[in-house]
Each structure stands twice: as C-alpha cells, then as structure tokens.
Amino acid sequence: xxxxxxxxxxxxxSLDGYIAAPGDDLGFLDPMQREGEDYGYGHFIQSVDxxxxxxxxxxxxxxxxxxxxxxxxxxxxxxxxxxxxxxxTRFYTGDPAELIRxxxxxxxxDLFIEGGSEILHELLKQQLIDEFILSIVPVLVGDGIPLFRxxxxxxxxxxxxxxxxxxxxxxxxxxxx
Amino acid sequence: xxxxxxxxxxxxxSLDGYIAAPGDDLGFLDPMQREGEDYGYGHFIQSVDxxxxxxxxxxxxxxxxxxxxxxxxxxxxxxxxxxxxxxxTRFYTGDPAELIRxxxxxxxxDLFIEGGSEILHELLKQQLIDEFILSIVPVLVGDGIPLFRxxxxxxxxxxxxxxxxxxxxxxxxxxxx
Numbered sequence: 001x002x003x004x005x006x007x008x009x010x011x012x013x014s015l016d017g018y019i020a021a022p023g024d025d026l027g028f029l030d031p032m033q034r035e036g037e038d039y040g041y042g043h044f045i046q047s048v049d050x051x052x053x054x055x056x057x058x059x060x061x062x063x064x065x066x067x068x069x070x071x072x073x074x075x076x077x078x079x080x081x082x083x084x085x086x087x088x089t090r091f092y093t094g095d096p097a098e099l100i101r102x103x104x105x106x107x108x109x110d111l112f113i114e115g116g117s118e119i120l121h122e123l124l125k126q127q128l129i130d131e132f133i134l135s136i137v138p139v140l141v142g143d144g145i146p147l148f149r150x151x152x153x154x155x156x157x158x159x160x161x162x163x164x165x166x167x168x169x170x171x172x173x174x175x176x177x
Numbered sequence: 178x179x180x181x182x183x184x185x186x187x188x189x190x191s192l193d194g195y196i197a198a199p200g201d202d203l204g205f206l207d208p209m210q211r212e213g214e215d216y217g218y219g220h221f222i223q224s225v226d227x228x229x230x231x232x233x234x235x236x237x238x239x240x241x242x243x244x245x246x247x248x249x250x251x252x253x254x255x256x257x258x259x260x261x262x263x264x265x266t267r268f269y270t271g272d273p274a275e276l277i278r279x280x281x282x283x284x285x286x287d288l289f290i291e292g293g294s295e296i297l298h299e300l301l302k303q304q305l306i307d308e309f310i311l312s313i314v315p316v317l318v319g320d321g322i323p324l325f326r327x328x329x330x331x332x333x334x335x336x337x338x339x340x341x342x343x344x345x346x347x348x349x350x351x352x353x354x
Contacts, residue, residue, distance in 0.1 A: 009217035015311070015334060015351065016325035028331070124317065134192070138336045138351055140301065142329035148193035152319035154205070157192060159315045159345035162257045172347060174192065174315060 006130035007052075009113045009120065010044050012169075013134060017148060018141040024060055028139050029053060032167050036137070037169060040099050040163070041134055048073065049109035052099070054119035055079035055091075076103075097126045110144045121149045129176050132157065138168035182281050183307035184229075186290045186297065187221050189346075190311060191318040196292060198321040201237055205316050209344045212290050216312055216348060217340070225250065226286035230278070231296035232256035232268075249290070253280075274303045298326045306353050309334065315345035 012029060013019050019146040021025055030032075032039075051070045053061070058077045061069055069075075076099060083091040091100055096119060103111055113120070113129060123129055161173035189206060190196050191275060197203055209216075221265055228247045230238070235315045240314060248251075254268045260268040269276055275294060280288055291295070300306055311324075338350035 014348070015309075016329075017323075019332070031272055031333075132192075136349070138334040140325065140329065140332040140334065143327045146194075146327075148317065150320045150323075152193075152317065154198070154316040154319045156208075157315040157317065157345070159341070159347065162292045162339060162341045162347055164336070164339045168334070168350060170347075171335065172192070172313070 005106070005108055005110055006121070007100055007104070007111045008044075008048065008131040008133060009115075009129050010041070010133040011115055011135070011147065012137055013038075013147045014137050014139050014141040014143065016142065017146050017149045018144040019117060020062045021141050021144040027105045028137055028141050030080045031139075032135075032137055033168050034167055037165065037167070039165065039169060040133075044133065046072075047110050048112040050076070050103060050121060051112045052076045052096075052119070053114040054116045055081075056118065057114060057116040058096070060116075060154055061082070063152070070112075072136055097128055100128045103130075111150050115147075117145050117149060118145065120147065122154070124148070124152050124155070127155050132172070132174040132176065134172045134174075136170045136172065138170075180225075182285055182287055184277055184281070184282070184288045184290050184300070184305055185221075185225065185308040185310060186292075187218070187310040188292055188312070188324065188326045189216075189314055191314050191316050194323050194325060195318040195320065195321040196294060196324045198318050198330050202321070205294065205314055205318050208316075209312075209314055211342075214342065214344070216311070216346060217344065221310065222247075222289070224287050225289040226342050227253070227280060228289045228291055229253045229273075229296070230291040231293045232258075233295065234291060234293040237293075247289075260283045273299045274305055277305045292301050292328060294322050294324065297324065298329070301325070301329050301332070304330070305354060309349070309351040309353065311351075312347045313347045313349065315347075334354055335348045 334351035
C-alpha cells in the first residue's frame with residue numbers, strides 16, 4: 001500500500017501507432033508470442049490493484065479472452081450506459097478524470113489504464129497518465145484503431161527505460177511530466 | 178558505388194507519431210539539441226547521394242533552413258506542378274514508385290527519403306522503403322502532421338538496432354520486409 005498511486009498505461013502498439021487493425025483484429029501481436037516471454041506483464045500486473053478499461057475494450061476482452069479479465073482487481077469500466085456492477089467490476093458513467101483523482105486519493109497499488117483508444121484520449125487530454133509502458137511491435141499495421149488520437153494538448157515525457165526483446169519488440173517506458 | 182541501393186527513411190517523430198505540430202511547427206525537436214550530438218545524421222548523410230523530398234517539405238526547408246538543402250546530392254522534389262530544375266535539384270511530377278525503381282536500378286549510394294507525410298504515404302502504400310531510421314522524441318505533440326497516415330497495407334519490419342540517447346531520444350532502426 002502506498003499513497004502516491006500512479007495511473008500507468010501498459011499497452012502494445014505497431015510502429016505506426018495502432019493498437020488494433022480494422023475489425024478489432026489483434027493478429028499483429030501473434031508473431032510476438034514467445035515461450036517464457038511475457039514482456040514484463042506478470043511483474044507489472046502485480047504492481048497494480050485496480051484496472052480502468054473502456055467499455056468497448058471490456059466487451060472485447062469478455063468475448064475473446066475472458067481469462068484476461070482481472071478477477072482479483074478492482075475493475076472500473078467506463079461507459080455511457082449504466083449497468084449493474086458484478087463482483088469486483090463496476091460500471092462507471094461519470095467523469096474519468098474525477099474517477100482517477102478519487103482513486104489516487106486512496107491508498108493502494110498503482111492503477112492500470114488498460115485502454116482502449118477512446119478512454120485514453122480522454123485521460124491524455126487531461127494529462128492524467130503518470131507512466132507509459134509502450135511495447136512497439138515491429139510491423140506497420142496500416143489502418144485500424146490508433147493509440148493516440150489527434151486533438152490533445154502537448155505533454156513532455158521523461159524516458160526512463162528502453163528494453164529490446166529478441167522478437168523485435170521494443171518496450172519504452174516514460175513518465176508523464 | 179554499389180548496385181543494391183536502398184531507400185532509407187531517416188526522420189524524427191514524437192511518441193504519438195507527429196513529425197510536426199500544427200503550422201509546421203518543429204519546436205518539439207528543440208529540447209533534443211545537444212552540443213556534439215547529431216543522432217547519427219552526419220554518418221547517415223554520407224551514406225546517401227540522392228535525396229527524395231515532397232514539395233511541401235522542400236519549400237519549408239528553403240524558407241526556414243536553406244543550409245540544410247543538400248547541395249552536394251542529387252535532389253528530387255516530388256510535386257504536382259512542373260518547375261524548371263535548378264542545379265542538382267529536379268522537380269519530378271511522375272509516379273514516385275517509378276522514380277524509386279529507376280534510381281535503384283542505377284549504381285550509387287543509398288537514397289534518403291526525407292519526407293514529408295504525403296510522399297511517405299505514397300511510398301509506404303507501395304512498400305518502397307527499405308529501411309526506417311526513426312528517432313522517437315519523448316513528447317506527446319498532440320496534433321499536427323502524422324508520420325504515418327491511415328490506409329496502407331500492412332508491412333512486416335525487422336528490428337535491427339535500438340539506440341538510447343541522453344536526451345531521452347530513442348532511435349529505432351528497422352528493415353522493411
């Protein structure tokens with residue numbers, strides 16, 4: 001437990017900035033699969049106790065990879081349409097910035113900002129992301145869902161780490177200033 | 178002189194994929210200026226004898242940084258409006274793919290693809306770029322001219338080098354496959 005919880009974006013994107021190809025296709029990640037290589041995810045996921053996810057991404061995970069749902073974490077699904085909470089999953093229709101500020105005022109582990117594109121855009125516009133762990137996949141996807149949408153204020157970053165993996169993935173870690 | 182000339186993109190972009198802020202503003206590059214650090218540009222520029230530039234980028238260079246014009250190289254400015262050639266600068270209104278293929282059929286050093294966004298889009302759509310040297314600047318610019326426009330076919334890359342600099346710039350080198 002600590003009192004300076006940080007909101008951390010941990011996500012993979014293609015070199016040309018896409019987190020999914022058209023049709024929510026994540027096939028560009030497949031060539032990165034390596035036995036025994038989780039790109040630091042296991043370590044990272046233990047450092048957080050709360051996950052903040054957009055509704056579209058949540059639906060995708062529940063349809064395609066329900067095992068990746070974070071049953072042992074407090075999960076906030078940001079949505080425009082209220083839904084009843086289930087277990088540790090809460091559907092939140094309020095202002096994302098208020099939610100982040102509220103969670104950061106409580107003691108706990110760090111906050112995992114899971115995506116997707118729409119909720120990230122809101123959080124980036126308000127400079128609410130404290131740390132960026134971006135895995136750059138060696139491919140040009142060409143089209144699809146961009147990680148960064150246009151129309152945000154500039155934000156200076158501080159590079160804290162660069163890790164190169166055998167698969168050709170490069171993981172960049174930045175602090176938001 | 179060699180017979181397998183390669184088309185090399187050497188360019189800087191913000192982490193969110195912009196090569197300029199609105200108004201062609203390159204101010205985000207200023208914090209990267211370090212005495213005695215050219216991020217490999219001097220070495221790179223000696224490896225090429227031909228520069229391919231879009232008309233908009235050429236105009237910008239001539240207005241703002243004429244010293245960066247490549248007087249000792251063969252320069253091809255891709256444009257829709259024919260203009261008389263001057264010195265080693267040729268204005269080219271034909272198909273960019275044909276120009277690249279023609280130049281690659283001749284002996285010589287490598288080809289520097291200088292940008293900007295519009296000509297890159299054409300070359301990427303046809304997968305004509307053989308090598309990418311991308312300098313990732315630690316900033317979110319938020320808006321402006323993207324390096325990669327949407328609507329291209331996917332292209333697999335091979336990571337060949339990662340260099341981290343004290344300024345926080347990370348240079349990634351890929352081969353186009």
